[in-house]
Amino acid sequence: METAGVIILAGLIIAAVYTSGVSSTFNEGVRQMVCLVNGPGCGEQTWVDEERPDEPEEFEWGTGNSNLSDNKNLGMQAAAADPYNWTDQEWTCLDSLWSQMSSWDPNLVDPTTGARGIVGFNPALHGSMPDGFQGSATAQINWGLNYIQESYGTPCSAWRYWQSTKTY
Template sequence: MQHRHQETRRPPRAYDLDELTGSYDSERDPYAGDFAEPKGVRALRLVKRAATSTVVIMTLVIVIVFVIVAKTNFGKGKPPPGAADISTNEMLKELSGYQMDPVVAGAEAQAKRRAYEKAVAAEKAAKKKAAARAKALKEKREWEALKKRMSNNPSAAENQAYAKKMNALKGWGGCWGSLLTMWNHESGWNEHATNPGSGAYGIPQALPGSKMASAGADWRNNAMTQIAWGLAYVGSRYGDPCKAWGFWQAHHWY
């Protein structure tokens, strides 16, 4: 009769909490050798466990930081709320929080009125000054153009036409007939007329002709310069052409 060899069975081992939670120490386990893993596999398992623990810890840290940031009020760094974010009660609170004194408000209004009136006055003055400057420039250009035309040997009729305008500008429009007749006797309205006996020269017969240089250096050939000098002489000596013509009629000179 053959006897079977019966293997000695070990009773089931109860695992303690340390082993279940990962703090198991194989050196204290008498049966550890029966279940020992190869060293390479065990090292890999330890590395994976450490990596997993690190990821979990980092995730928890990120979550905590996010919660702290979300609940933290950074004060001045927060942008001001828009009008849509302000309630009616908040608006009323802002409006009722400050009341301006009527005297202060009146002073503010007066300051604004004075500033406005000053700006309007300055604008009007600037426009008036610009208009006057433009008018003076226009008159100067017209005068220079007229003098240039009058220096090109104008006819007696042209000289008379320009003298009539200049006489009117002096306010002597009613005395034009007197001036026309008087200078017609003197020079025939010829800017080059010369009296050989006295040396009188030009339309107004200045004596001597060089006196007309006070009206312009071109007095010898420019009828405008001669007319301007002649009108100034008439006004200064007689008051107007009417009185000058009256004197001429009595003395045949003026």
């Protein structure tokens, strides 16, 4: 019963505010604040009349990779071959790592960190970019496997490090 009373009271207050003109006073105050920053709604045009700007382009990390399965196959074959022989759990860790880094996109550039490609190569951390690296899934995978082996020993060690730092 109390809830119904509160709802009815709230409805009456809203109706009173709407009919009293307080809402138009509030709306006029907002319009004047917008006019202070030269926004739409000043003068004769309103925001609805004004041509709305285009939606900003959204950047989604790791999307738009049309070669995802091909790149994963290249990675799986290279990881399973000598000298790595990484299969099963090590492959799962490698897939998790590079899926998080880039979704296996060789053309990706992270605008925040500068990391590039499938493996997240960062010139600021890793030195100059190897020849043929840019846009080449094979070159990136080969570099990444070698980097993981030299720096972490195995993909699972690199994945554990990445999970705690979001870098490797």
